[in-house]
Amino acid sequence: MSYSRELDIALLAVQRATLLTKSVYSSHSKGTLSKSDSSPVTIGDFGAQALIISSIKHAFPEDEVVGEEDADDLRKDNSLRDLVWDLVQAAKLDDSAAEDKLGGPIKSADDMLQAIDSGRSAGGRKGRIWALDPIDGTKGFLRGGQYAVCLGLLVDGIPTVGVIGCPNLPIDDQAPLDSSVGAQADDKEGKGVLFGAVTGHGATSRPLSKGALAPANAISMKPISDISQATFCESVEAGHSSHGDNAAIASKLGITKPSVRMDSQAKYGSIARGAGDLYLRLPVSKTYEEKIWDHAAGVVIVQEAGGRVTDAWGKPLDFGIGRTLKENKGVVAAPKDVFPTVIEVVKEVLNAKE
Numbered sequence: 001m002s003y004s005r006e007l008d009i010a011l012l013a014v015q016r017a018t019l020l021t022k023s024v025y026s027s028h029s030k031g032t033l034s035k036s037d038s039s040p041v042t043i044g045d046f047g048a049q050a051l052i053i054s055s056i057k058h059a060f061p062e063d064e065v066v067g068e069e070d071a072d073d074l075r076k077d078n079s080l081r082d083l084v085w086d087l088v089q090a091a092k093l094d095d096s097a098a099e100d101k102l103g104g105p106i107k108s109a110d111d112m113l114q115a116i117d118s119g120r121s122a123g124g125r126k127g128r129i130w131a132l133d134p135i136d137g138t139k140g141f142l143r144g145g146q147y148a149v150c151l152g153l154l155v156d157g158i159p160t161v162g163v164i165g166c167p168n169l170p171i172d173d174q175a176p177l178d179s180s181v182g183a184q185a186d187d188k189e190g191k192g193v194l195f196g197a198v199t200g201h202g203a204t205s206r207p208l209s210k211g212a213l214a215p216a217n218a219i220s221m222k223p224i225s226d227i228s229q230a231t232f233c234e235s236v237e238a239g240h241s242s243h244g245d246n247a248a249i250a251s252k253l254g255i256t257k258p259s260v261r262m263d264s265q266a267k268y269g270s271i272a273r274g275a276g277d278l279y280l281r282l283p284v285s286k287t288y289e290e291k292i293w294d295h296a297a298g299v300v301i302v303q304e305a306g307g308r309v310t311d312a313w314g315k316p317l318d319f320g321i322g323r324t325l326k327e328n329k330g331v332v333a334a335p336k337d338v339f340p341t342v343i344e345v346v347k348e349v350l351n352a353k354e
């Protein structure tokens with residue numbers, strides 16, 4: 001199956017949600033709350049989740065959604081709910097055919113809360129389940145770094161469609177990648193890219209637009225003849241991925257270039273278009289379970305661009321067990337031909353710690 005309608009709806013839904021996140025990104029008040037795991041959530045996360053779930057439920061009413069957020073905090077605080085509702089009403093694509101495909105505006109604040117809460121699926125191995133991260137890299141979003149709006153479709157537990165909107169990444173797939181891309185990121189002229197992929201049908205990038213989709217460019221990972229020349233990407237927050245282990249792996253591979261630190265699944269998009277080469281996410285904690293919405297879209301895009309993605313022990317990521325990747329630890333993504341070399345070194349570094 002080509003999943004062309006799913007891809008089209010996912011691209012438009014993510015693009016519409018980025019209109020909302022961009023308005024919050026440029027505003028001083030982001031309505032930040034701290035969740036029970038002490039991670040941040042903003043009015044941008046809630047609003048983007050509402051818009052995307054309402055689009056999916058309009059186009060594919062039978063599908064389930066595993067979304068990162070829920071509406072509990074908004075149901076307890078009417079003024080916060082009203083802030084999100086104002087944002088949601090304002091986020092419209094300036095193309096009526098595109099808006100129609102997404103079911104047009106959400107009708108009421110209650111419908112908005114219901115949409116957000118429709119992301120409570122437990123996940124699983126049967127049927128069609130969308131994995132949604134309305135703002136990935138919320139810490140980057142607050143700090144002024146990279147962030148991404150991410151939507152993946154799992155079919156019987158297999159990531160099949162992936163879309164990532166990165167308002168702060170350069171449009172140009174060939175733009176040089178260094179730490180300046182990850183730090184102090186903005187969405188000025190020349191920024192804003194929308195990645196998309198369907199298993200078996202390749203990966204693309206296109207400029208984010210305010211209306212109909214812009215034309216797509218095919219993307220692929222860069223062939224690497226000498227692994228020591230590779231550029232690797234990692235998280236900004238040392239609490240999300242072990243900078244020390246990542247550095248030990250790079251050094252064993254002979255890599256001398258500094259890592260590119262950036263928040264969010266912008267890392268998957270950046271390596272898929274050949275701006276960077278490797279994504280290393282070595283576990284920091286023995287108990288943390290990676291969330292399916294942090295990886296589903298990125299995995300499809302990297303695989304379709306010629307890459308392989310597994311956990312840090314080389315095990316396939318299992319998206320069919322529930323809301324988390326509880327049978328996996330860490331993530332490694334690399335072009336297919338160098339993947340075996342990279343994963344051997346990752347295992348050496350992990351084994352030395354056991």
Ligand SMILES: Nc1ncnc2c1ncn2[C@@H]1O[C@H](COP(=O)(O)OS(=O)(=O)O)[C@@H](OP(=O)(O)O)[C@H]1O
Pocket residue numbers: 039068133135136137138139140234235236237238239240241262263264265284285288291294
């Ligand atoms: N302890 C720990 N280990 C690994 N991952 C964690 C951890 N805690 C949080 N998270 C998740 O990290 C998501 C952001 O990942 P990033 O790679 O963007 O990290 S960073 O922002 O660059 O630091 C972030 O996604 P968002 O909440 O959507 O921002 C979290 O789901």
Ligand SMILES: [Mg+2]
Pocket residue numbers: 133135136137293294
């Ligand atoms: Mg996330």
Ligand SMILES: [Mg+2]
Pocket residue numbers: 045068133134135136137138
């Ligand atoms: Mg998030």
Ligand SMILES: [Mg+2]
Pocket residue numbers: 039040068138
């Ligand atoms: Mg979060």
